[in-house]
Amino acid sequence: MATAPTVAVFRPDDDRIDDAVSLLESLGADPVPDPMLAVKPTGHTPRTDADYVVLTSKTGAELVADAGWDPGEQTVCAIGPATADALEDVGYAVDFIPEEYTSSGLVSDLEADVDGARIEVARSDHGSPILLEGLEDAGAYVHETILYRLVRPEGSGSSAELAATGDLEAACFTSSLTVEHFLEAADARGERDAALAGLEKAVVGVIGDPTAETARSLGVEVDLVASEATFDALARETIDALAED
Structure with a gap:
């Protein structure tokens, strides 16, 4: 039986992160909740x-x-x-x-x-x-x-650690700021370059062209921009892209 893919999600630490985790689990993923916005x-x-x-x-x-x-x-x-x-x-x-x-x-x-x-x-x-x-x-x-x-919440960055060790298979960025805070968290751990290398091997999905532009400007390779600006679409399309890899 295949292992569920690890997928980082950066929603605020309220019912949005809970809903995101539930959705990813329903799609067969192993969610990595790592709120990047307070x-x-x-x-x-x-x-x-x-x-x-x-x-x-x-x-x-x-x-x-x-x-x-x-x-x-x-x-x-x-x-x-x-x-x-x-x-x-x-x-x-x-x-x-x-x-x-x-x-x-x-x-x-x-x-x-x-x-x-x-x-x-x-x-x-x-x-x-x-x-x-x-x-x-x-x-x-x-x-x-x-x-x-x-x-950026204190203590954020568990997903950056996973990316740095090559154990993150996908990431769902919902805004430019989530990308920036992810890299700040990686920086704080001294793992920015390793985290960027890990993301290069992962499927990176984003909401919106501005988020994609920010990510690329910071060295993050973007694999997909969600077809509509909702987390539901982002999650489903990221999981679909993982299945195609």
Whole structure:
């Protein structure tokens, strides 16, 4: 009987990492949960005087709900179904989800309608500039509120150790920051070069072209970009790629 492949997953240390582990196990993998993102709330809330408000994550949805934020008459936009579900779970109505679950997808869907509009973007401190620049280029007046900062958790890096010893068969990176923090964790252990060599032998899957570009710029060879910006698609396609190896 074949041994289940070891697959690193870097989701935040909450129900997202639990769900990711369960999904990978159901696909026949041996998950290596190694959270690379910890949330530090800023205490700020989105403005309420815009025409549109954009939220980009489940974390953001939960933080604004905890703060009692009221979007008023703003058009509430969510990048992707996971963010939309999180907003609806905490009592907000979602008015718009882009066809492509990315910053560029949102810009593409809204750019014809936002000339002169006021848009509030509420997200982490590591959001893609594509969203702000794209909406501004479309003629919108854009304001960004940083809801939380993303830091590398203490003790992260078990997956980097496995990569360094050649015992990691795949890795699922969900953002540029997870790639950067993975390599920081490897650096902290004095194993960056060995971890990079280990990833070269593994299947590396990512969400989004920006993540792929970051990874390649840091020396990580990317094998696949998920067909849609969800962890479900990333996990399934990474496991499929492993089976083809």
